[in-house]
Amino acid sequence: xxxxxxxxxxxxxxxxxxxxxxxxxxxxxxxxxxxxxxxxxxxxxxxxxxxxxxxxxxxxxxxxxxxxxxxxxxxxxxxxxxxxxxxxxxxxxxxxxxxxxxxxxxxxxxxxxxxxxxxxxxxxxxxxxxxxxxxxxxxxxxxxxxxxxxxxxxxxxxxxxxxxxxxxxxxxxxxxxxxxxxxxxxxxxxxxxxxxxxxxxxxxxxxxxxxxxxxxxxxxxxxxxxxxxxxxxxxxxxxxxxxxxxxxxxxxxxxxxxxxxxxxxxxxxxxx
Numbered sequence: 529x530x531x532x533x534x535x536x537x538x539x540x541x542x543x544x545x546x547x548x549x550x551x552x553x554x555x556x557x558x559x560x561x562x563x564x565x566x567x568x569x570x571x572x573x574x575x576x577x578x579x580x581x582x583x584x585x586x587x588x589x590x591x592x593x594x595x596x597x598x599x600x601x602x603x604x605x606x607x608x609x610x611x612x613x614x615x616x617x618x619x620x621x622x623x624x625x626x627x628x629x630x631x632x633x634x635x636x637x638x639x640x641x642x643x644x645x646x647x648x649x650x651x652x653x654x655x656x657x658x659x660x661x662x663x664x665x666x667x668x669x670x671x672x673x674x675x676x677x678x679x680x681x682x683x684x685x686x687x688x689x690x691x692x693x694x695x696x697x698x699x700x701x702x703x704x705x706x707x708x709x710x711x712x713x714x715x716x717x718x719x720x721x722x723x724x725x726x727x728x729x730x731x732x733x734x735x736x737x738x739x740x741x742x743x744x745x746x747x748x749x750x751x752x753x754x755x756x757x758x759x760x761x762x763x764x765x766x767x768x769x770x771x772x773x774x775x776x777x778x779x780x781x782x783x784x785x786x787x788x789x790x791x792x793x794x795x796x797x798x799x800x
Contacts, residue, residue: 531641531787533560535772536591536755539569539612540797541578543782547795551784555585560636562755563591563647563708565629567611568777572597576616576625590634590670591647591756592708595682601626602676605683631671634707635663641787642749648756651706652740653690653717656750662703669700685721711757713737724757727764738769753785 532551537544553559565579565588566572579586597613599605601622607613616622636645637660644650650659669678681697682704694702705719712720712734720734727736738754741747751768758775762783765771774794776782781794 529556529558530554531558531560531643533562533645533753533770533772533785533787535562535774535783536564536758536776537561537569537575537782538564538593538777539566539572539575540776540782541569541571541574542798543776543795544575544578547782547784547793550793550795551786557585559586560645560753561586561588562645562753562772563589564593564755564773565591566597566616567593567613570612572611572613573615573619573625576629577621580625580628587636587638587645588632589636589645589647590629590632590708594629594632595679595704595708598626598630598670598675599679599682602679604676604680630675631667633663634666634704635659637750642751643753643787644746644750645753647708647754648706648710649737649754650752651690651702651710651717651719652713652737652744654706655744656746658692663707666700666703666707685719688719688721690717708756710737713740715740724759726759726761736764738765 565575596605600607669675678700682701684701687694687698687702690702709721710719712723714720714733717740723730723734748768753770753772755773757771758773758778760771762771762774770785772783772785774781774783776797779797781796784793
């Protein structure tokens, strides 16, 4: 049995099948997905059906595009043609897929592998217990009947600084932004939701979130895998931190990391 870690799929179903073939995937393997299963690529429906069919053999985290699909389904966000989500929304099993998706976690922690996965990362202002508690709180609202009320208030960049005094929607918005949208932080840990380029071009006042973990209680004891940040192209991270989004939906590659021997397998996006 192997653990196969897959970067953001974004509806690139054909590339997913090919990269799993390259990694010699078998039914005994566990596949980890960094999130953003959907949008941009043309086969989000096929991706959702495949990951759902894996049952306990899949471990995933929700990404910002997955949350946006939930908001579109709830009538809160607009269905944009560039996201190619209409086949999902008109599928006969749409309700089933959506109800499955909104019950997926935003944080994965494996104590045996000493591995953490989140779509964007973990706020450098959190210790591990805070991250676990925040994940459970967000997962609880998404899996409840009240999830549309949160999704309606989800969009926004504030608050950008964590404090245990945050409550209600503002607290949940910060948690969602940290787990699914974060890239850079200011030196005090405050989230910056605007700058997206790779670190060599970043202003001096900004640092990638993973460069601000020197006081954390979990790194480097745990390795961390994440997606979301395609412009990293798998680079610029310190030892034990794995950036797996390599921009397949933008014409790049879909990346798979076999955890046991740290071997990478990649499949370039099909040309349309």
